[in-house]
Amino acid sequence: MKKIVVIGAGASGLVTSIKASNKNNKVTLLEKNNICGKKILITGNGKCNYFNEDFNINHYHSNNIDILSNIITKENKKLILDFWNNLGIIPKIKNNYYYPASNLAATIQNTLILEAKNHNIDIKTNTEVLDIDYINNKFIITTNNETIECDKLVISSGSKAAPQTGSDGLGYKLLSKFNHTIIEPLPALVQLRSTGSFLKEWNGIRTDVKVKLYENNNLIKEEEGEIQLTDYGVSGICIFQLSGLVSRGLYNDKEERLTIDFLPYLNISSRKELVEYLNNRNNNLKDRTITELLEGMLNYKLINIILKQNKINNNKHWNTLSNKDKLNIVTYLKEFPLDILDTNSFNKCQVCTGGIPLSEININTMESLKQKDLYITGELLDVDGECGGYNLSFAWLSGLLAGINISGDNND
Numbered sequence: 001m002k003k004i005v006v007i008g009a010g011a012s013g014l015v016t017s018i019k020a021s022n023k024n025n026k027v028t029l030l031e032k033n034n035i036c037g038k039k040i041l042i043t044g045n046g047k048c049n050y051f052n053e054d055f056n057i058n059h060y061h062s063n064n065i066d067i068l069s070n071i072i073t074k075e076n077k078k079l080i081l082d083f084w085n086n087l088g089i090i091p092k093i094k095n096n097y098y099y100p101a102s103n104l105a106a107t108i109q110n111t112l113i114l115e116a117k118n119h120n121i122d123i124k125t126n127t128e129v130l131d132i133d134y135i136n137n138k139f140i141i142t143t144n145n146e147t148i149e150c151d152k153l154v155i156s157s158g159s160k161a162a163p164q165t166g167s168d169g170l171g172y173k174l175l176s177k178f179n180h181t182i183i184e185p186l187p188a189l190v191q192l193r194s195t196g197s198f199l200k201e202w203n204g205i206r207t208d209v210k211v212k213l214y215e216n217n218n219l220i221k222e223e224e225g226e227i228q229l230t231d232y233g234v235s236g237i238c239i240f241q242l243s244g245l246v247s248r249g250l251y252n253d254k255e256e257r258l259t260i261d262f263l264p265y266l267n268i269s270s271r272k273e274l275v276e277y278l279n280n281r282n283n284n285l286k287d288r289t290i291t292e293l294l295e296g297m298l299n300y301k302l303i304n305i306i307l308k309q310n311k312i313n314n315n316k317h318w319n320t321l322s323n324k325d326k327l328n329i330v331t332y333l334k335e336f337p338l339d340i341l342d343t344n345s346f347n348k349c350q351v352c353t354g355g356i357p358l359s360e361i362n363i364n365t366m367e368s369l370k371q372k373d374l375y376i377t378g379e380l381l382d383v384d385g386e387c388g389g390y391n392l393s394f395a396w397l398s399g400l401l402a403g404i405n406i407s408g409d410n411n412d
């Protein structure tokens with residue numbers, strides 16, 4: 001019988017263990033927390049957005065996107081969904097986002113633990129892996145409790161994201177011992193930090209916007225959705241979707257700037273057109289102050305901020321403004337500039353961008369190309385997905401592919 005050890009009972013480690021165990025394999029799962037799947041519990045605000053109907057390569061980032069695209073396929077979508085259906089999870093699908101019908105992340109966690117127990121996996125909680133070696137074709141794993149030997153080793157210990165759930169980045173150190181390179185892991189799906197006197201004033205506002213991300217003055221991505229304006233900068237799903245690119249850009253000393261369109265519902269592209277629109281509005285509304293004119297279009301706090309930023313008195317009537325002032329106001333309404341100085345830290349991010357390059361593994365099995373019988377799954381790899389269930393989808397998929405390969409049963 002082969003001895004298999006999986007380090008980390010998170011999303012991908014639990015799935016790997018379940019799939020790898022069979023009559024020829026004895027699987028031991030090592031977890032430093034006192035429970036398995038701690039991070040799963042906080043996913044999707046406690047509801048666990050575990051998959052997305054639009055399982056598509058366009059929703060992923062990796063330095064080897066071409067390699068990743070080999071496994072983000074219709075067949076593997078079925079593989080993931082069959083896995084969950086067979087475990088009895090009934091999905092509730094909202095705007096393509098999958099949640100368990102119970103609306104509870106604990107359902108996903110409990111189901112995985114139950115299945116692991118049904119497969120007689122030896123789950124050792126409160127067991128922290130400290131080091132690994134490879135001697136005489138065996139992996140030697142040193143933990144806080146004991147030393148364990150195995151024939152095949154899976155490292156599923158997660159990234160540096162949300163270290164309070166257990167993932168503190170040890171996997172990168174362990175893998176560098178086997179000559180793996182590491183693309184610096186950086187926070188992604190995270191809030192962005194800026195500076196400015198107006199931050200205190202806009203703190204707490206939530207509004208629908210279009211956001212553009214500029215890197216060294218070149219437009220690199222656009223997003224649309226609800227933004228949360230905070231006293232340190234900006235948050236919200238549309239910001240999270242841009243945050244991995246911002247992290248990488250800042251790390252590479254690039255200038256990162258957002259522009260925020262506070263009037264996304266107005267289909268007006270040029271500043272001149274918007275001035276004309278406001279001139280007409282002012283005529284129709286019988287000559288108003290700027291604040292009165294913009295009331296009804298956006299949050300009054302934002303109106304005050306925009307006027308202050310442009311040093312314009314808010315009691316002034318729109319029709320008394322110079323053309324230059326009008327153009328400045330519409331610029332801030334449609335392209336409010338925000339220099340991004342930093343992201344929030346690993347404690348606040350949902351995932352990491354970066355990790356072990358996919359060029360160093362066999363993408364169909366997750367086996368290392370540097371070390372035979374060593375497997376890597378989940379977020380340790382250089383894959384990060386957008387919000388919407390894509391990160392858990394990759395965790396499940398990498399666990400399924402590794403587990404199926406280890407079990408030697410490719411038809412399972």
Ligand SMILES: Cc1cc2nc3c(=O)[nH]c(=O)nc-3n(C[C@H](O)[C@H](O)[C@H](O)COP(=O)(O)OP(=O)(O)OC[C@H]3O[C@@H](n4cnc5c(N)ncnc54)[C@H](O)[C@@H]3O)c2cc1C
Nearest residue numbers: 008010012032043044049129157158166378379389391392
């Ligand atoms: C707040 C939050 C919300 C999220 N929401 C979603 C969502 O709704 N949908 C989605 O798709 N993704 C979501 N994610 C991302 C998703 O949870 C992760 O991508 C996924 O859990 C990664 O799985 P993993 O197996 O690679 O690592 P993890 O789930 O992090 O598991 C790693 C495990 O290894 C253990 N470990 C680490 N080091 C050691 C060691 N030395 N010895 C023993 N054990 C060790 C850890 O304790 C941990 O249990 C969210 C993340 C966060 C933080």
